[in-house]
Amino acid sequence: MKIGILGGGQLARMLALAGYPLGMEFMVLDPAGDACARPLAQGIQAPYGDPAGLERLAREVDLVTYEFENVPAEAVARLQGQGKVFPGPLALATARDRLAEKRLFHELEIETAPFAAVEDEESLAAAVDRVGLPAILKSRTLGYDGKGQVRIGADEEPRAAWRALGEVPAILEGVVAFEREVSLIGVRGRDGAMAFYPLAENLHGDGILRLSRSRPGDPLQSRAETLVARILERLDYVGVLAVEFFQVGEQLLANEMAPRVHNSGHWTIEGAVASQFENHLRAVAGWPLGATSPTGHAAMVNLIGEAPPPSRVLKIPGAHLHLYGKASRPGRKVGHVTLVDAQQSRLEERLADLLEVLGEGGETGE
Amino acid sequence: MKIGILGGGQLARMLALAGYPLGMEFMVLDPAGDACARPLAQGIQAPYGDPAGLERLAREVDLVTYEFENVPAEAVARLQGQGKVFPGPLALATARDRLAEKRLFHELEIETAPFAAVEDEESLAAAVDRVGLPAILKSRTLGYDGKGQVRIGADEEPRAAWRALGEVPAILEGVVAFEREVSLIGVRGRDGAMAFYPLAENLHGDGILRLSRSRPGDPLQSRAETLVARILERLDYVGVLAVEFFQVGEQLLANEMAPRVHNSGHWTIEGAVASQFENHLRAVAGWPLGATSPTGHAAMVNLIGEAPPPSRVLKIPGAHLHLYGKASRPGRKVGHVTLVDAQQSRLEERLADLLEVLGEGGETGE
Numbered sequence: 268m269k270i271g272i273l274g275g276g277q278l279a280r281m282l283a284l285a286g287y288p289l290g291m292e293f294m295v296l297d298p299a300g301d302a303c304a305r306p307l308a309q310g311i312q313a314p315y316g317d318p319a320g321l322e323r324l325a326r327e328v329d330l331v332t333y334e335f336e337n338v339p340a341e342a343v344a345r346l347q348g349q350g351k352v353f354p355g356p357l358a359l360a361t362a363r364d365r366l367a368e369k370r371l372f373h374e375l376e377i378e379t380a381p382f383a384a385v386e387d388e389e390s391l392a393a394a395v396d397r398v399g400l401p402a403i404l405k406s407r408t409l410g411y412d413g414k415g416q417v418r419i420g421a422d423e424e425p426r427a428a429w430r431a432l433g434e435v436p437a438i439l440e441g442v443v444a445f446e447r448e449v450s451l452i453g454v455r456g457r458d459g460a461m462a463f464y465p466l467a468e469n470l471h472g473d474g475i476l477r478l479s480r481s482r483p484g485d486p487l488q489s490r491a492e493t494l495v496a497r498i499l500e501r502l503d504y505v506g507v508l509a510v511e512f513f514q515v516g517e518q519l520l521a522n523e524m525a526p527r528v529h530n531s532g533h534w535t536i537e538g539a540v541a542s543q544f545e546n547h548l549r550a551v552a553g554w555p556l557g558a559t560s561p562t563g564h565a566a567m568v569n570l571i572g573e574a575p576p577p578s579r580v581l582k583i584p585g586a587h588l589h590l591y592g593k594a595s596r597p598g599r600k601v602g603h604v605t606l607v608d609a610q611q612s613r614l615e616e617r618l619a620d621l622l623e624v625l626g627e628g629g630e631t632g633e
Numbered sequence: 634m635k636i637g638i639l640g641g642g643q644l645a646r647m648l649a650l651a652g653y654p655l656g657m658e659f660m661v662l663d664p665a666g667d668a669c670a671r672p673l674a675q676g677i678q679a680p681y682g683d684p685a686g687l688e689r690l691a692r693e694v695d696l697v698t699y700e701f702e703n704v705p706a707e708a709v710a711r712l713q714g715q716g717k718v719f720p721g722p723l724a725l726a727t728a729r730d731r732l733a734e735k736r737l738f739h740e741l742e743i744e745t746a747p748f749a750a751v752e753d754e755e756s757l758a759a760a761v762d763r764v765g766l767p768a769i770l771k772s773r774t775l776g777y778d779g780k781g782q783v784r785i786g787a788d789e790e791p792r793a794a795w796r797a798l799g800e801v802p803a804i805l806e807g808v809v810a811f812e813r814e815v816s817l818i819g820v821r822g823r824d825g826a827m828a829f830y831p832l833a834e835n836l837h838g839d840g841i842l843r844l845s846r847s848r849p850g851d852p853l854q855s856r857a858e859t860l861v862a863r864i865l866e867r868l869d870y871v872g873v874l875a876v877e878f879f880q881v882g883e884q885l886l887a888n889e890m891a892p893r894v895h896n897s898g899h900w901t902i903e904g905a906v907a908s909q910f911e912n913h914l915r916a917v918a919g920w921p922l923g924a925t926s927p928t929g930h931a932a933m934v935n936l937i938g939e940a941p942p943p944s945r946v947l948k949i950p951g952a953h954l955h956l957y958g959k960a961s962r963p964g965r966k967v968g969h970v971t972l973v974d975a976q977q978s979r980l981e982e983r984l985a986d987l988l989e990v991l992g993e994g995g996e997t998g999e
Binding site for chain 1: 646650653654655656658672673674675906907915918919920921923924928940943944947948950951953954955956958968
């Protein structure tokens with residue numbers, strides 16, 4: 268079975284690494300000639316919306332999936348016409364538009380922070396009245412890793428933020444004093460079967476995920492599964508879906524979702540029986556889902572900007588290094604490291620060692 | 634770091650799958666244009682001894698390793714001149730010659746079945762006198778998966794076997810009534826550090842490995858480690874080495890060794906913290922070795938001849954499917970499946986399910 272992937276970055280790379288053992292082959296479509304999945308896949312170098320490139324991809328593969336939600340909707344619609352794109356266009360259209368996403372959450376009675384649509388200065392003023400300040404103004408589309416958003420302080424001028432964002436269709440979201448951010452990764456097969464990984468608890472810095480810890484047995488697991496199951500069923504979803512929540516007391520507020528494998532699930536490669544990458548592929552291929560049960564307590568640390576020399580990481584007992592083959596650049600995710608241990612306390616000790624090696628001691632949040 | 638591999642089969646493929654996350658890239662040299670590691674590596678299609686191919690390989694990679702021991706010694710010597718082939722030529726020369734191998738075992742006071750060199754009909758008669766019958770006549774080189782060997786029954790004519798083997802330099806080995814066959818996979822780094830996986834217990838059929846079970850805590854573990862450590866040190870070995878033993882009572886008789894990753898260690902992908910593939914690469918790269926500790930009890934079943942449809946295997950909870958992307962052919966290893974469980978008894982239940990799905994019920998040896 269040959270899988271086409273829109274996007275040839277690290278998520279496509281890890282999908283390919285998970286898929287070869289299943290007997291799959293891969294072709295990625297990416298505008299960049301040096302996309303980091305390329306050594307592991309055939310490649311088409313073309314813009315995501317390029318009709319000729321999409322047509323070739325559709326012709327050469329059995330089915331198409333994507334590694335990020337900012338592909339043009341028309342591109343997916345074009346592939347959908349041939350019945351071979353998973354997850355489907357409805358999931359993509361919803362996830363790529365922060366407003367549509369929040370409206371879906373409300374329709375499904377999933378709580379969120381207060382929000383309001385912003386289309387111009389007039390609706391901005393109304394939104395501020397409704398949501399209050401401080402708040403965050405986010406572009407409806409094309410936002411990821413903290414991009415496309417501007418914070419408006421309690422005594423700041425909202426119009427400055429509006430201009431800074433580029434006066435594009437936006438959503439104003441209230442700032443929530445949350446205790447922690449968690450994400451749930453769910454997967455749904457073509458037959459409707461669903462499975463969920465243990466919740467992950469996430470720490471961000473500068474808008475980029477820095478650290479995820481798996482939380483097997485978390486008291487909010489069952490509640491989060493109920494909410495994500497609603498989304499999976501409503502969208503007739505096929506594949507892996509990640510949903511980020513803020514926890515406020517015992518309440519879970521949905522923040523955003525990603526219709527794909529997700530950075531907060533990279534720990535599943537070693538920390539669960541079948542990884543999110545394998546399960547995404549099993550789902551889109553129409554095969555039985557793999558076990559999402561944990562193999563221990565896991566922690567994943569992103570390598571951002573520049574990867575350390577491998578030896579420095581590999582001297583930490585049990586450290587699993589994942590480099591993406593990308594050149595160094597400030598703020599760029601170039602790899603991650605995962606630790607797994609049967610004991611939470613021992614995991615934390617080794618995590619402290621790892622963070623010290625990475626020069627990030629003291630940022631573990633515990 | 635770019636790694637060159639002599640041979641582009643499933644072992645090279647699994648080395649590449651383990652090495653990309655470490656930031657490595659791969660180039661394989663193989664006479665076949667459709668070698669199954671090719672989708673995951675750059676390739677040179679050339680005979681193993683081809684000077685131009687070897688020169689290009691040496692020029693384009695940082696170091697060279699191999700996936701099987703039947704590469705021409707001159708090819709490795711040529712690469713060794715540039716100081717970049719691991720394991721080194723002494724290990725290869727020893728492992729590719731059954732007689733040299735057995736003599737090394739004796740030199741290191743590692744017991745074996747009785748054996749004698751056979752070069753002609755005269756030495757054959759002397760060998761039969763010394764070793765006794767039944768015995769197995771094996772070609773000194775180019776034997777694997779039961780090839781290159783002929784059994785001589787207690788009342789059979791040895792010269793018929795000698796002719797059947799092609800009258801090539803050979804070794805006559807006594808048949809041992811062993812209780813079980815086990816293998817130990819060890820790894821030694823460039824700095825001399827060594828690590829060993831739990832013993833694997835192996836079942837063969839028609840000369841081909843069918844099933845390996847990891848045996849964490851086996852009473853013979855420490856003895857086997859002592860013996861393999863002697864070999865690793867004597868050969869100043871770098872990389873993974875597999876040694877097969879027959880157990881007779883509490884005695885371990887060395888049968889043969891492979892200077893490379895080995896089929897009886899495929900279970901380490903999920904059944905140990907760092908797999909044999911990752912550790913081979915870490916060793917040859919000069920990096921710290923990874924933990925060889927088990928993640929549970931593991932069993933690995935080879936898929937021989939033809940792979941079943943993926944869905945049939947994947948419906949077994951926790952089954953890890955590994956297909957090699959090879960066409961079906963009788964007797965060919967086309968993939969394997971690994972199961973891991975914290976409890977030995979539960980593993981055996983699931984293994985029985987798996988063997989039933991594969992149409993091999995009742996062959997588990999337990």
